[in-house]
Amino acid sequence: MSKFVVTGGNRLQGSVRVSGSKNSTSALMFAAALGKDDVILTNIPLNSDVITMSEILRSIGVEVKFNGQSVIINGANITNHQPPYELVRRIRASVYTAGLLLGRLGMADVAMPGGDEIGTRPIDLHIRGFQTLGSEVTIEHGQMVCKSKGLKGATYYINKVSVGATINMMLAAVLAEGVTIIDNPAKEPEVVDCAILLNSMGAKIRGAGTASIKIEGVESLHGCEHTPIPDRIEAGTFMIATAAIGGDVQVNNVITEHLRMVISKLREAGAEIIEGDNDIRIICNHRLKTVDVDTGVYPGFATDLQAPFGVLLSKAEGTGIICETVFDNRFRYIDELRRMGADIKVERDTAIFRGVERLSGAPVVGTDIRAGVSLVIAGLMAEGVTEVSGACHIDRGYENFDEKLRDLGAGIQRVAESLEEVKA
Numbered sequence: 001m002s003k004f005v006v007t008g009g010n011r012l013q014g015s016v017r018v019s020g021s022k023n024s025t026s027a028l029m030f031a032a033a034l035g036k037d038d039v040i041l042t043n044i045p046l047n048s049d050v051i052t053m054s055e056i057l058r059s060i061g062v063e064v065k066f067n068g069q070s071v072i073i074n075g076a077n078i079t080n081h082q083p084p085y086e087l088v089r090r091i092r093a094s095v096y097t098a099g100l101l102l103g104r105l106g107m108a109d110v111a112m113p114g115g116d117e118i119g120t121r122p123i124d125l126h127i128r129g130f131q132t133l134g135s136e137v138t139i140e141h142g143q144m145v146c147k148s149k150g151l152k153g154a155t156y157y158i159n160k161v162s163v164g165a166t167i168n169m170m171l172a173a174v175l176a177e178g179v180t181i182i183d184n185p186a187k188e189p190e191v192v193d194c195a196i197l198l199n200s201m202g203a204k205i206r207g208a209g210t211a212s213i214k215i216e217g218v219e220s221l222h223g224c225e226h227t228p229i230p231d232r233i234e235a236g237t238f239m240i241a242t243a244a245i246g247g248d249v250q251v252n253n254v255i256t257e258h259l260r261m262v263i264s265k266l267r268e269a270g271a272e273i274i275e276g277d278n279d280i281r282i283i284c285n286h287r288l289k290t291v292d293v294d295t296g297v298y299p300g301f302a303t304d305l306q307a308p309f310g311v312l313l314s315k316a317e318g319t320g321i322i323c324e325t326v327f328d329n330r331f332r333y334i335d336e337l338r339r340m341g342a343d344i345k346v347e348r349d350t351a352i353f354r355g356v357e358r359l360s361g362a363p364v365v366g367t368d369i370r371a372g373v374s375l376v377i378a379g380l381m382a383e384g385v386t387e388v389s390g391a392c393h394i395d396r397g398y399e400n401f402d403e404k405l406r407d408l409g410a411g412i413q414r415v416a417e418s419l420e421e422v423k424a
């Protein structure tokens, strides 16, 4: 176990290269295993979620070989439809094992995810989707048990926009017999990236990124090479951090179209943003103004950037309001931020930030990936030293986060955390 010791006061200066998208890679690794030939994913982020996914895939018979920043995935020998609970429970993206196994074997027995740090996380929309394709789905002893005599294409309107349900439907439907239509799918770039990979493998998917996705089932898929899109959440995190802490940073390897919402909100708050072809420079030498933000599905403001933006608002001038419309428990970082001197009132899905002039360092706990990085940013904005426990959460989704910040001049060190501290 490790924690970050963060010392505030340094401006951020220099350039940072964004890694491949964590959430894309989650979907792509399962999609790659649908075929029986080698699929090579290059420039993937080497975070701990990727390692967990490789273990889940291996547990069902998929060959997974790492080679530097690439991974070679071959699903020719998938035989086991029951990945072990111990692995599945670690990450939400393990639910994609169900779509993969249904597509390939017509059956899956996968542990149901529980609620987690950011709120209740049901999978009813995934289940209804599988049923629409003709699978029987029952819940037995905490497991989602899917059985089919071969999936058949069908039309499925997803009641609530869901990235996970959309991707799981695509995974199950590409090898199904006939045509599947997914209406009201998620339009997130990670969904489009997954469709691009599947099409490169020989799938017939049209309309990803629009209001309706059409999938014509194919007999089999073949090998290819694919690079995930740059991580728009990591890019947004460094952009927000620079604006909040102060500095001049060029964020490299970005797709600016994926970052419209964060560019707009940072400009509205008073940061200077210069957009290049695949880089963005952020300059900020003064106190920002508060702005209001409602999170939403793409192209709305990403819920994954809500916590970093809340930290930014905590020291901005005036009163700003964040409405979290996607998950029901994503304000847990706020209690920790209050301990650093922030003035924030929370009422159900709304947080009201009255900007303060200073934050002061304190020991704090990051309870999930985004809460963790946000508290690191808060520590860099604060006077004195902040100890952020739970570095393991940050490691799940960010590759070398501390190193990248240090290269920008931030005062951040990773140190071992004792068992007593973890228990406390």
Ligand code: UD1
Pocket: 023, 024, 026, 092, 093, 120, 121, 122, 123, 124, 125, 126, 127, 160, 161, 162, 163, 164, 165, 186, 190, 303, 304, 326, 327, 328
């Ligand atoms: C993915 C991302 C996560 C991001 C989220 C929203 C991955 C690995 N994770 O999570 O980082 O914050 O998209 O952009 O890619 N819902 C239901 N029933 C379901 C499924 C979802 O009610 O069956 C609800 C959820 O509780 C939530 C909303 O739909 O309120 C959106 O969730 P969803 O888009 O499915 O998020 P994930 O795919 O889990």
